[in-house]
Amino acid sequence: MTTQLTPLNPAEIAESLNLKPFQGKQIFRWLHQKQVFDFDRMSDLSKDLRKRLTEECAASQLELVRMSASPRSNGTKKALFRLADGETVESVLIRDRERTTLCLSTQVGCAVKCAFCATGLSGYTRNLNPGEIVEQALYLLQDEKLGEKTPNIVYMGMGEPFRNYDATIKSIKLLMAPEGLGIGARRITVSTAGEVKGIERFASEEWQVRLSVSLHAANDELRTKLVPLNKKYPIEVLMKAIRDYVEQTGRQMTFEWTLLDGVNDSPQDAEELIGLATRVKAMVNLIPYNPVSGLGFAPPPLDRCQAFRDALEEAGVNATLRRERGQDIDAACGQLRRQHLATA
Numbered sequence: 060m061t062t063q064l065t066p067l068n069p070a071e072i073a074e075s076l077n078l079k080p081f082q083g084k085q086i087f088r089w090l091h092q093k094q095v096f097d098f099d100r101m102s103d104l105s106k107d108l109r110k111r112l113t114e115e116c117a118a119s120q121l122e123l124v125r126m127s128a129s130p131r132s133n134g135t136k137k138a139l140f141r142l143a144d145g146e147t148v149e150s151v152l153i154r155d156r157e158r159t160t161l162c163l164s165t166q167v168g169c170a171v172k173c174a175f176c177a178t179g180l181s182g183y184t185r186n187l188n189p190g191e192i193v194e195q196a197l198y199l200l201q202d203e204k205l206g207e208k209t210p211n212i213v214y215m216g217m218g219e220p221f222r223n224y225d226a227t228i229k230s231i232k233l234l235m236a237p238e239g240l241g242i243g244a245r246r247i248t249v250s251t252a253g254e255v256k257g258i259e260r261f262a263s264e265e266w267q268v269r270l271s272v273s274l275h276a277a278n279d280e281l282r283t284k285l286v287p288l289n290k291k292y293p294i295e296v297l298m299k300a301i302r303d304y305v306e307q308t309g310r311q312m313t314f315e316w317t318l319l320d321g322v323n324d325s326p327q328d329a330e331e332l333i334g335l336a337t338r339v340k341a342m343v344n345l346i347p348y349n350p351v352s353g354l355g356f357a358p359p360p361l362d363r364c365q366a367f368r369d370a371l372e373e374a375g376v377n378a379t380l381r382r383e384r385g386q387d388i389d390a391a392c393g394q395l396r397r398q399h400l401a402t403a
């Protein structure tokens with residue numbers, strides 16, 4: 060049976076192949092730190108070990124189908140991967156003057172079915188394993204020259220991370236491993252659509268990994284339309300879980316708010332959001348919508364986005380208006396895969 064190496068940490072690699080601990084670390088370093096998936100290039104391993112790895116192991120579970128770079132978006136690039144069973148997932152690298160951020164997927168498709176999301180439209184297929192999640196980051200970083208700067212990671216691609224809880228947690232540990240990318244916990248954010256059970260479990264994790272909740276609406280009527288999960292966990296239930304999380308961990312969390320023209324961008328919407336954000340001292344990340352054809356939503360004009368942010372700031376809520384990036388490469392989650400499925 061072939062051993063998949065990327066879901067394993069250094070000790071697990073050594074144990075599963077009956078190797079010395081240092082050999083497990085060497086192999087892990089090649090895969091995660093140097094993003095080398097060709098055993099023959101792992102030059103500090105003996106010839107015999109390289110031969111054995113080639114015969115018994117798989118270095119990678121993903122195959123890169125397409126990498127689209129956006130000339131208009133300062134090097135934002137989006138990758139589409141094929142998995143061993145033929146399914147596809149996508150992930151995005153967003154470049155900023157300050158930092159590089161990788162947006163990773165945790166599931167093939169998504170069952171949450173948010174009204175404005177291309178991934179939700181395609182339905183849910185399966186969970187990704189920890190190696191399939193981490194490899195997205197490894198491939199995106201392959202030709203990047205980040206030097207000492209480690210990237211930020213956001214679990215905000217395809218899927219609801221808390222519906223694939225254990226694999227998400229394991230993948231975070233792999234990304235943080237010092238023999239690999241060594242990404243600091245505070246540079247990693249898990250974004251949930253409001254899976255209350257996941258928020259409760261996440262509160263007990265002993266680390267500083269950040270939490271964000273995709274709110275998009277601050278009253279039940281609108282939120283149920285936009286995020287159907289709200290039927291199961293209405294806003295007051297969600298807010299209780301968030302308040303408990305903040306009290307238990309002492310960590311500040313973030314609300315994500317996709318700005319949709321004429322839907323959730325009015326002064327009244329801002330008022331309602333201010334009410335919720337103030338209760339749990341949340342920061343707010345405003346994201347102008349990245350249009351998906353056929354779904355009937357559009358981003359508000361820039362001045363309305365700015366007015367929305369200003370209303371929050373004036374009320375003392377720390378808000379950022381993210382510049383939408385990558386429209387020309389279909390960088391909204393699930394769009395590239397949808398196109399691929401339509402043309403396959």
Ligand code: SF4
Pocket residue numbers: 169170171172173176177178179180216217218219252392
């Ligand atoms: S926005 Fe996120 S949670 Fe909602 S359907 Fe899309 S992938 Fe799922």
